[in-house]
Amino acid sequence: MNKFFKNMPEVKYEGPKSTNPFAYKFYDADRIIDGKTMKEHLKFAMSWWHTLTATGTDQFGDSTIDRTYDEEDPMKVAKARVDAGFEFMKKMGIKYFCFHDVDISPEGNTFEETRNNLKEMVTYIKEKMTGTDIKLLWGTANCFGNPRYMHGAGTSCRADSFAYAAAQIKNAIDATIELGGTGYVFWGGREGYETLLNTRMDFELDNMARLMKMAVKYARSKGFKGDFYIEPKPKEPTKHQYDYDASTVLAFLRKYDLLGDFKLNIEANHATLAGHTFNHDLAVARINGVLGSVDANQGDHQLGWDTDQFPTDVKEATLAMLEIIKAGGFTNGGLNFDAKVRRPSFTYEDIIYGYISGMDTFALGLIKAYEIIEDGRIDEFVESRYSSYNEGIGKKIIEDNTSLEELEEYTLNNNDEGKLESGRQEYLENILNQILYR
Ligand code: XUL
Ligand code: CO
Numbered sequence: 001m002n003k004f005f006k007n008m009p010e011v012k013y014e015g016p017k018s019t020n021p022f023a024y025k026f027y028d029a030d031r032i033i034d035g036k037t038m039k040e041h042l043k044f045a046m047s048w049w050h051t052l053t054a055t056g057t058d059q060f061g062d063s064t065i066d067r068t069y070d071e072e073d074p075m076k077v078a079k080a081r082v083d084a085g086f087e088f089m090k091k092m093g094i095k096y097f098c099f100h101d102v103d104i105s106p107e108g109n110t111f112e113e114t115r116n117n118l119k120e121m122v123t124y125i126k127e128k129m130t131g132t133d134i135k136l137l138w139g140t141a142n143c144f145g146n147p148r149y150m151h152g153a154g155t156s157c158r159a160d161s162f163a164y165a166a167a168q169i170k171n172a173i174d175a176t177i178e179l180g181g182t183g184y185v186f187w188g189g190r191e192g193y194e195t196l197l198n199t200r201m202d203f204e205l206d207n208m209a210r211l212m213k214m215a216v217k218y219a220r221s222k223g224f225k226g227d228f229y230i231e232p233k234p235k236e237p238t239k240h241q242y243d244y245d246a247s248t249v250l251a252f253l254r255k256y257d258l259l260g261d262f263k264l265n266i267e268a269n270h271a272t273l274a275g276h277t278f279n280h281d282l283a284v285a286r287i288n289g290v291l292g293s294v295d296a297n298q299g300d301h302q303l304g305w306d307t308d309q310f311p312t313d314v315k316e317a318t319l320a321m322l323e324i325i326k327a328g329g330f331t332n333g334g335l336n337f338d339a340k341v342r343r344p345s346f347t348y349e350d351i352i353y354g355y356i357s358g359m360d361t362f363a364l365g366l367i368k369a370y371e372i373i374e375d376g377r378i379d380e381f382v383e384s385r386y387s388s389y390n391e392g393i394g395k396k397i398i399e400d401n402t403s404l405e406e407l408e409e410y411t412l413n414n415n416d417e418g419k420l421e422s423g424r425q426e427y428l429e430n431i432l433n434q435i436l437y438r
Contacts, residue, residue, distance in 0.1 A: 004069060004084040005348050011092050011356060024356060027363035029093055033370055036329070041366055043334030044359055045096035045137040046089055047295075048103040050308065050340035051351060052081040058343065065346040074106035078121055086128050092355055096135050098185075098336045100142035101172045107146070111164070115171055122175045129179065137334045138183030138229065138265075138293065139176030141168040144190045144237065154211035155191045155204035155242065166211060173219045182226040182332035183293055184219065185265055186212060187233065192241035205242060209256035216261045227332045228258075229265035229292050232281065234274040236306050245274040246284035253290075263292025267338055268316070269299040269306050278316055282323035293333025294324070296358060310339040310358040315436060317365025318372070325369055335362060371435050378428055385421070 013031075014023035029039040055063035069080035082104070089097065105121035108114040129135070143153035143165040151157050153165035176184050191208055193199040216228060230253070234244045243249050246264055253259045264285040271281035278298075285291035298311045311317055324330070337358050341350045372378055388394045393410050396402040 003087065005087055005091055005352070008091065008349060008352055010090075011352065022352060022356075024360055024363070026360040026367065033366060038363060038366060039093070039095065041329060042359075042362055043096060043137070043330050044094050044362070045098050045334050045336040046085065046092075046094050046355075047336055047338050048081075048085065048097060048099035050338065051088065052085050053103050054340055056343040056346060061343070064343050065341075075117065075120070078105055078117075079124055082121070082125055082128055086132070086134065088351070089134055090132070092352070092359075094355070095133055096137035096334050096336070098136070098138050098140075100140050101168060101175065102142040102145065104175075111167060118171055118175055122178050126179060136176065136179040136181035137336060138185050138226075139172055139179070139181045140185040140187065141165070141172035143168060144188075149190045152188075152190045152192070152204065152238075154188070154208040156207075157198075162207065162211065166214060169211070169215050170218055173215060173222070173224065176226075177219070177222055177224050183229055183265075184215070184224070184226065185229045185231055185293075186215075186243075187231040187265075188241055188243050189233070189237050191243065192235075192238040194239050205252065208242060209252070209258065212258060212262070213256070216258070220261075227292050228262045229333070230262055231265040231267055231270070231295065232274070233267065233270040233306070236273065245271065245276060246281040246288075250284070250288055250290065259290070263290040263333070265293040265295060265333070265336075266291070267295035267297065268311065268320070269297050269308060269338075270295075272299045273304075273306060277319070279319040279323050282320055282327075286323050286327040291324070291327040291333075293330065294320070294335050295338035296320075296335045296362060297337065297339040308338060308340050310337065310341075310354040311361045312357050314361055314364045314368065315432070317361045318368040318432075318436065319365075321362065321365040321369035322372060325373070368436055372432070375431070375435060377431050381424060381428060385423075388418070 009022050011022050011024060013028040014020055014025065016025045018025055027038060029037060031038050033041060053067055054065070055067050056065040057063050067081070068077050069084050071077040071080045085097065101118055104125065105118040108117055143149055148161045148164055149156065151161065154162060156162050173184060188208070193201070212228070230243055230249045232243045232245045232249045233241050235241055242252070246266060249264060253262050266281045266285055268278040271278045274281070282291060296311050297308050298313055298316065300307045300309065337355060339354065339358055341354045389398050393402070393407070
């Protein structure tokens with residue numbers, strides 16, 4: 001039970017003054033904040049792919065990280081990864097995990113072989129989960145890595161690729177249900193186009209919706225009560241992805257009448273790639289009632305791609321947690337670290353340091369978000385900023401009780417327009433910094 005992370009102790013909370021690199025400085029799992037423990041608020045999840053399978057390859061270089069866990073046969077490697085993953089989660093006090101089908105189980109030479117491998121691995125993981133309080137947050141199918149998806153999966157011009165994706169998704173849903181998952185994710189890395197010269201966008205979007213509808217129909221028929229999520233991302237690997245950002249995905253879900261079953265899984269680095277802040281996309285999801293789950297990570301201001309780094313930016317995490325709290329917190333979703341250690345950070349310790357930084361950053365974000373709410377000055381200012389709608393003509397406007405004609409009449413007779421008030425951005429930024437760094 002202590003095979004892979006053997007020289008590393010269990011990671012526990014020791015407080016902000018601790019210099020133990022294997023301790024949480026801010027994440028105190030059982031500390032109660034506003035009636036809930038930190039672990040209930042944050043619902044941290046381990047991403048199977050970055051933590052247990054990714055080997056540090058990039059376009060210019062080979063693996064730098066050995067993730068075979070002393071095994072060679074693909075099924076034995078897959079099982080060793082399960083052992084390592086559970087050892088890791090227990091050591092870290094992480095209660096959830098997320099996976100793609102191909103992360104937990106090797107692809108075989110035929111679809112039948114692939115399906116059997118997955119079933120065997122699901123049984124193995126289920127046994128491992130027994131007697132623990134570790135749960136599956138969400139599952140998904142990797143419908144982007146294999147060459148058959150070069151033109152897309154649900155949006156492929158090739159019907160056989162669509163069919164294969166459907167078959168893969170059916171089995172990934174079965175795996176998710178079998179392991180008690182509360183979510184199923186669609187991330188469409190190849191659902192988009194390289195050039196409009198060869199693309200029927202309307203046809204492809206209709207098909208993408210068809211695939212999702214089939215998935216919902218199947219999963220519900222098998223008793224799945226959780227949420228489906230779309231994870232927006234504007235580009236990478238495909239030049240333009242249809243799930244560009246939260247607003248684009250919302251328009252898609254509305255058009256195809258999928259809103260009853262789908263919410264959004266917002267990823268920090270995807271929002272920034274779309275030219276938004278992380279909290280912008282969270283806010284779009286929140287105000288539309290579809291903030292489901294979060295992939296926590298961060299990008300790099302100098303790089304234009306998805307670097308999937310562990311989050312260290314406390315201000316960003318605080319603003320994100322404010323949105324999550326305002327949305328009422330997580331129900332079926334949680335905070336999945338879709339984050340990886342850098343290529344030269346190839347040791348087991350590095351994975352632990354990565355997760356400690358991400359978990360401490362979000363723990364601080366949670367603490368600071370509640371301090372901002374308790375402080376009240378920012379909310380109070382925002383409330384007062386719109387106070388002209390509390391009475392008179394403003395009240396009539398928000399009660400939908402007026403017209404252009406009446407407002408023209410009002411303006412004609414309104415010799416004193418009232419004074420304009422400052423937006424007070426700098427005042428608010430000072431409050432934010434005061435609370436973050438006091
Ligand atoms: C890729 C990404 C995926 C999804 C799941 O950028 O974020 O790992 O989270 O397919
Ligand atoms: Co992600």
